[in-house]
Amino acid sequence: MKKIMISVLAVAMLFSVLVGCTSQGNNEESTKDQINYASTKDIRDINPHLYSGEMAAQNMVFEGLTKNEGGEVKPALAESWKISDDGLEYTFHLREDVQFTDGEPFNAEAVKLNMDAIIDNSERHAWLDMINEIEENVVVDTYTFKLVLKHPYYPTLVELGLTRPFRFISPKCFVDGATKDTVSGYVGTGPWILSEHKENQYATFTRNEDYWGDKAKVSSVNWKVMPDPQTILLAMQNGEIDLLFGADGDQIDLESYKKLEEEEFYKTYLSDPIASRAILLNSNAPVTKDVKVREAIQYAVNKDNIITGILNNSEDKAETLMAKNVPYCDIELKTFSHNKDKANKTLDEAGWVLGSDGIREKDGLKCEITFSYNSQNAQEGTIAQSIQADLADIGIKMNILGEEKQAFLDRQKSGDFDLQYSLSWGTPYDPQSYISSWRIPAHGDYQAQVGLEKKAWLDETITKIMIEADYTKRSEMYEEVLTYINDQCVYVPISYSKTKAVSIMGLKGVTFNDSQYEISFEKMHF
Amino acid sequence: MKSYIIKRLLWMIPILVGISFFAFLLINLSPSDPAEVALRVNEVTPTEENIAQVREQLGLDKPFMTRYFSWVGSALQGEFGNSYVNNKPVAQEFARAIPATLYLAAVTLVILVVVSVTVGVFCALYEGSLGEKIIRAVLFITTAIPAFWAGILLMWIFAVKLNIFPTTGMTSPSSVVLPAITLSLGYIPTYVRLIRNNMIQNQHKNYVLYAKVRGLKQSTITKHVFKNSIQTSLTAMGMSIPKLIAGTVVIENIFAWPGVGRLCVSAIFNRDFPIIQAYILIMALLCVVCNLLVDIFVAAIDPQMGKET
Numbered sequence: 001m002k003k004i005m006i007s008v009l010a011v012a013m014l015f016s017v018l019v020g021c022t023s024q025g026n027n028e029e030s031t032k033d034q035i036n037y038a039s040t041k042d043i044r045d046i047n048p049h050l051y052s053g054e055m056a057a058q059n060m061v062f063e064g065l066t067k068n069e070g071g072e073v074k075p076a077l078a079e080s081w082k083i084s085d086d087g088l089e090y091t092f093h094l095r096e097d098v099q100f101t102d103g104e105p106f107n108a109e110a111v112k113l114n115m116d117a118i119i120d121n122s123e124r125h126a127w128l129d130m131i132n133e134i135e136e137n138v139v140v141d142t143y144t145f146k147l148v149l150k151h152p153y154y155p156t157l158v159e160l161g162l163t164r165p166f167r168f169i170s171p172k173c174f175v176d177g178a179t180k181d182t183v184s185g186y187v188g189t190g191p192w193i194l195s196e197h198k199e200n201q202y203a204t205f206t207r208n209e210d211y212w213g214d215k216a217k218v219s220s221v222n223w224k225v226m227p228d229p230q231t232i233l234l235a236m237q238n239g240e241i242d243l244l245f246g247a248d249g250d251q252i253d254l255e256s257y258k259k260l261e262e263e264e265f266y267k268t269y270l271s272d273p274i275a276s277r278a279i280l281l282n283s284n285a286p287v288t289k290d291v292k293v294r295e296a297i298q299y300a301v302n303k304d305n306i307i308t309g310i311l312n313n314s315e316d317k318a319e320t321l322m323a324k325n326v327p328y329c330d331i332e333l334k335t336f337s338h339n340k341d342k343a344n345k346t347l348d349e350a351g352w353v354l355g356s357d358g359i360r361e362k363d364g365l366k367c368e369i370t371f372s373y374n375s376q377n378a379q380e381g382t383i384a385q386s387i388q389a390d391l392a393d394i395g396i397k398m399n400i401l402g403e404e405k406q407a408f409l410d411r412q413k414s415g416d417f418d419l420q421y422s423l424s425w426g427t428p429y430d431p432q433s434y435i436s437s438w439r440i441p442a443h444g445d446y447q448a449q450v451g452l453e454k455k456a457w458l459d460e461t462i463t464k465i466m467i468e469a470d471y472t473k474r475s476e477m478y479e480e481v482l483t484y485i486n487d488q489c490v491y492v493p494i495s496y497s498k499t500k501a502v503s504i505m506g507l508k509g510v511t512f513n514d515s516q517y518e519i520s521f522e523k524m525h526f
Numbered sequence: 527m528k529s530y531i532i533k534r535l536l537w538m539i540p541i542l543v544g545i546s547f548f549a550f551l552l553i554n555l556s557p558s559d560p561a562e563v564a565l566r567v568n569e570v571t572p573t574e575e576n577i578a579q580v581r582e583q584l585g586l587d588k589p590f591m592t593r594y595f596s597w598v599g600s601a602l603q604g605e606f607g608n609s610y611v612n613n614k615p616v617a618q619e620f621a622r623a624i625p626a627t628l629y630l631a632a633v634t635l636v637i638l639v640v641v642s643v644t645v646g647v648f649c650a651l652y653e654g655s656l657g658e659k660i661i662r663a664v665l666f667i668t669t670a671i672p673a674f675w676a677g678i679l680l681m682w683i684f685a686v687k688l689n690i691f692p693t694t695g696m697t698s699p700s701s702v703v704l705p706a707i708t709l710s711l712g713y714i715p716t717y718v719r720l721i722r723n724n725m726i727q728n729q730h731k732n733y734v735l736y737a738k739v740r741g742l743k744q745s746t747i748t749k750h751v752f753k754n755s756i757q758t759s760l761t762a763m764g765m766s767i768p769k770l771i772a773g774t775v776v777i778e779n780i781f782a783w784p785g786v787g788r789l790c791v792s793a794i795f796n797r798d799f800p801i802i803q804a805y806i807l808i809m810a811l812l813c814v815v816c817n818l819l820v821d822i823f824v825a826a827i828d829p830q831m832g833k834e835t
Contacts, residue, residue, distance in 0.1 A: 201696060228779045231678070240692065
């Protein structure tokens with residue numbers, strides 16, 4: 001018996017010695033030529049004309065005629081373009097030195113085939129107005145392509161540069177002349193070639209050696225699937241992962257980000273403000289349909305608490321729904337700074353009387369509302385709790401309902417909510433694509449606005465904005481729309497979110513693209 | 527024995543029909559509209575028209591019973607339809623995930639059997655000793671540790687600190703060690719206790735006393751006691767095989783193991799009905815078959831059982 005005891009002790013001691021000795025022995029960085037990137041999600045089907053794949057992966061392989069860079073539209077596969085005076089015809093001069101990685105030439109014919117294939121599936125792209133605006137795709141000559149529109153749709157160039165759907169896949173990958181169901185391969189013109197994909201395990205991208213632009217600096221990217229964020233952190237400490245990159249807490253939660261920020265082995269990156277985080281107040285729900293209640297909530301929410309206490313100052317406070325640097329959004333709007341007395345006064349004046357239980361009521365209706373959120377996002381729950389306390393202070397009882405994602409979305413679609421989160425889509429989708437989506441009933445924005453007196457006017461104006469050729473008129477209409485929404489207090493702006501990234505010390509050239517969904521691996525090196 | 531097996535096999539039919547029907551029914555009671563979800567998971571904005579189109583495509587516009595029978599009909603031929611999410615055949619999705627899960631389950635089972643039997647027998651033989659008490663304490667602690675925590679702890683020690691195993695994935699042969707150990711940790715305490723208690727009970731039985739009186743060697747007696755007490759434990763272990771195969775979600779997530787658990791959980795979150803239905807049916811089938819095999823096995827060891835039924 002003694003012997004056993006001794007051996008157990010010996011093993012335990014040996015073990016602790018080993019643990020003590022071998023930590024941090026894994027920092028080799030000199031000759032690395034592969035970036036190991038961890039994502040909680042598999043790349044899935046990266047058909048550029050569909051939406052089921054990871055956008056970052058689609059962006060590595062496929063390119064569009066234009067690209068959005070630094071808030072501007074820049075040439076990509078089209079070298080230059082000319083827009084007709086009536087804004088209906090866009091003539092693109094294509095680059096002549098581009099080939100798909102399977103050897104197929106990239107030319108006007110290939111552009112037309114792709115554009116036709118995208119329009120063939122127009123229902124899938126219902127979120128994007130532009131699809132319905134395309135009249136015709138014309139091959140002018142080998143390297144000239146003409147896009148004919150029905151109306152002078154103003155965001156055309158920006159939307160041609162989005163990650164999807166207007167990107168080009170080799171005509172050889174088409175199945176029965178189409179791409180809407182499936183494709184036979186993922187061959188594009190981009191800086192990377194998808195060379196191996198083991199579903200739910202990893203995907204390997206190798207450098208496109210014949211790339212027409214600046215070639216990628218490392219020879220390959222290994223996209224590893226790790227569903228658990230904790231594991232990703234451990235793998236990073238173990239030297240298996242070089243880069244974490246994610247929008248809105250997808251890959252990295254704030255706590256882990258802060259922890260890594262303090263450690264000397266890692267470098268952390270924070271993008272410029274990229275999208276708007278706001279709370280939707282449903283104008284079509286029993287209590288929040290009263291604009292005075294919505295206004296009082298604006299005054300009651302203590303944003304500073306949320307920014308410093310919960311978001312750890314990692315995001316900027318938002319006074320208006322759209323940041324001033326978003327196109328068309330640099331306008332003077334009424335702001336509602338935190339003011340409990342004003343909130344109380346607003347409710348008093350509107351006839352909401354404080355009951356004996358500390359909850360206000362009006363005409364027998366209790367001032368009780370529900371905040372529903374997707375329970376997968378713990379941070380949203382914490383923000384909700386902060387708002388709950390703020391509202392309790394002014395006599396509004398707020399219940400918090402954390403639900404599974406699909407249940408949350410069901411509620412969003414049916415409008416069965418009082419308060420919900422709303423995230424704008426970020427650059428380059430803001431403001432045009434985001435505001436366009438307000439007209440779609442499946443969106444929470446639409447449901448929250450449906451109770452507004454001028455909702456019909458709002459939707460009509462948005463439709464007009466998109467096809468207004470004149471910049472000044474367009475700006476005026478944007479101002480009308482944003483002012484109305486602001487005065488109606490449908491959104492409580494909270495913050496402007498930022499994309500976060502963490503890399504090991506040796507990885508250089510980590511930058512952010514305009515779209516928070518893209519990762520520019522090609523600029524990174526060791 | 528033969529009639530026993532046939533009888534049991536025949537019983538499987540109504541059980542499976544019942545399970546498949548209930549699986550189908552319950553899933554159809556889910557409040558989310560699968561057509562709408564199918565659009566949403568592909569990030570397509572649902573509209574009245576495209577929902578109607580998808581409903582027709584997926585055959586959701588047909589009456590419930592028609593859908594059930596057509597599903598059963600094709601399931602019998604190994605056809606489980608296509609995933610709503612990525613449109614790939616469900617059978618193919620399972621063919622991809624099942625080997626990983628079986629591999630993990632098999633390694634776990636080996637660890638489970640070896641460790642539980644050794645430790646269990648040790649505990650029975652040295653009942654009440656200090657060593658047994660320590661083991662008992664360790665086992666109680668192990669049972670109390672949640673799998674995800676144990677997994678991360680093991681990963682931190684053996685992958686990050688000691689650098690013996692990779693943290694995650696299924697890339698090298700040693701990848702399986704950590705997830706298998708984590709998975710077996712949840713079961714080992716139960717079986718150690720089970721084996722120990724059975725052995726101790728058996729030691730007090732009359733045949734042991736008789737053997738002692740006859741002057742048999744202690745090792746021979748232990749062998750008999752072991753053989754007699756292992757039966758119940760084996761039945762229990764057999765029953766945990768389908769559980770091992772079905773219930774590895776947490777561990778598969780932590781260790782990025784591309785198995786059935788992950789497939790099923792993401793299917794549940796995405797309301798991917800064909801995958802969920804196939805999962806339930808396959809797991810039910812597995813449970814029933816394992817149950818049967820264990821019973822046959824036990825009957826083979828103990829001829830009494832076969833005769834009784």
